[in-house]
Amino acid sequence: MLDLFIRTEVQREWVERLKEKKSSFMERGVEIDLLGTFPGDNIQELIEMGYTRSTLPVDRGGYGLRVVDMVLLQETLASYDASTALSIGWHLSVVGELFEKQLWTSDKMTCIAEEIAKGALLNRAASEAQTGSPTRGGRPGTVAVREGKNWIITGRKVYTTLSPVLTYFLVSAWIEETQSVGQFLLHKDVAGLRIEETWDTMSLRGTGSHDLILDRVRVSEDQLVEPGRRTTSGGAKPLNGWLLHIPACYLGIAQAARDYAVQFSTEYCPNSLNGPISQLPNVQHLLGQIDLELMNIRHFLYSVAEAYDDPSRRQLLKNELGAAKHAVTNGAISIVDQAMRVVGIRSLQRDNPLQRYYRDVRAGLHNPPMDDAVIHGIALSAIEGAKG
Template sequence: MKSLFIKTEEQRKWLEKLASLKEEFKNNAQQIDEQSVFPHEHIQKLREIGYTKITLPKELGGEGFSVYDAILIQETLASYDGSTALSIGWTVLTVGELFENKYWEPVKLENFAKAVEKGAIINRAVSEAATGSPIRGGRPGTTAKRNGDKWVITGRKSYTTGLPELDYFLTSAWIEEEEKIGFFLIHKDTPGITIEETWDVIAMRGTGSHDFVLSEVQLEESDLVEVPNYTTGFKLNGWLLVIPATYLGIAQAARDYAIQFANTHSPNSIQGTIASLPNVQALLGEIELELAKARFALYGAAQSYVDLKNREQNGRTLTVAEGEVIVNAVNVAKHTVTNAAITVVDKAMRVVGAKSLQRTNPLQRYYRDVRAGLHNPPMDDLTIKKLAELVLKQND
């Protein structure tokens, strides 16, 4: 089914390039999960093959991948190791978002592109214990104050995925004197920043999503790179589709395991393998159906977003209504994919039976990992709320 969504030779080349890492990443995945260790070696391998710059524009040394291209490659990577894929996925989407929308001044983008071209990775540091998900509109507790010609940043960020390997932190802070949120670009070697290893969860255990602590961090005026003009987390950002693509890849891995098991498991109570049993075939058929629905939602939303951006580049102004429709399409894709991934893994475990609960069996890891998708933005309740609001407005 996935082959239906491969469109270009460049995509095929990148899938082949990733395939060279498949066995190593899959073999390491259990140890990464068991020991809750960050996959430093995996990230380094991805740097070496240029994965960190796939969404950097070609004219700046990258691959120039669109959202559609990126989710296709990201899904495949996640089928090898979910923690690795989620960790690097935030760089893929952040770089894509920054350069497509040109949020920063041109000179700042060009300078940052040089670092990305050399393999630098980045993530937004936005979540805080007191505010919850930033998409709900909470004001950051992290503060930015002027001290002469410097900024002084103090605060704590949680769930900073990929923290042990991040080179840059795009950190949100409340600028008190101006009463607005700003994003500051902070390099990992800046004095005053520390990592507190707080990540102790049962899902995505290798993502190193620890707390990022800032203690009177002094920055230059120019390090304030972005001041959003929106007041809530709802904005048009198709690049967020990189994250549900990660959970779809994990679901694909569960599906592949279930099929391999069905085709080879042969208890002495039947002739042949369990693949011939009606109940097993029903489960496998239901898995295929869930994956098909998820892919059409994900890749359909991605293509709609790409088409819209192409029309914008050709001089067509995006209407408010069009923006709302695409925002909802992205949100619906995330909702559909993450919930489908949970269903797929559950059905795969039913095919395999009690063996799926063995710690050495990857299905129990997939089962835990896909549930993390429910807690990546936007959450399901917000997606449903936005759909209701739009349909009611359209029928005024």
């Protein structure tokens, strides 16, 4: 089914390269989930194959992949191990957005490009316990205070995905003197920065989304790479198609669940039947529903990604990015549920991958944008449209 969406030789080559990792990544995924360990070996292999610079522009030492390319590859990777995919997806997304929008000064962009080309990993650290998701617009409790020619940053960030191996943290902090939220680039070895291992969830147990502790971290003035805006809420936010790595991950989980259910249905032969359960009408109905849902959400996601990559169509997008995430995540949850109905009680056994897919896919509901915000935005657009 995925072959239909491979449009270029570059895409095909990358998919084939990822397929070489399928067996080892899937095997490690079992242990990662069981022990709650970080997929360090997987990430290192992705660095070595150049995957972590795939969204870096060609003239900066990368491969210059587009959003739709990233979606294709992230879906593929997530079908092998979701924790690995979501973790590295944040790095790919930040890099893609950074260079597409040229968010920093030329010198800073050059420096970070050189680091990424060498294997450095980057992610934003924005979420806080008191503010919830940064997309809700809460003011960060993390503060940056000027001291001479330096900034002193103090605070705690939660859900800092990929934290065990990040080279750089892009940290949001409140700057009182300008009444704005700034973004500071912090190297992992700066004094006062440490990781507190707090990530212990039932879903995506290997993402290493621990707390980032900032205890009077001192950085130079030029580490304020994004001075930020004066308000923390309200106003239209710039489109960021690179966040489609999120629904791509959950689509990959759904595909893995589908594949397992289909294989099980063709192999399981109870003695009450003269053949496998795939001959049963109710099982065929479930499998048909699963593939129909996969078609729906995959076409939606890829069409939105392609529209974003086309500058002439991007300007026409309004709610489609959030809607794609909403549709794919909820559709993926439904697909995993139906796959478990095909397999039955065996799907709840600890050694069955479906119970892991069931837990992992639920995490999508808590990645941005949230369902209620998406629906609210669509409703407001409809109301405004009716006004003419």
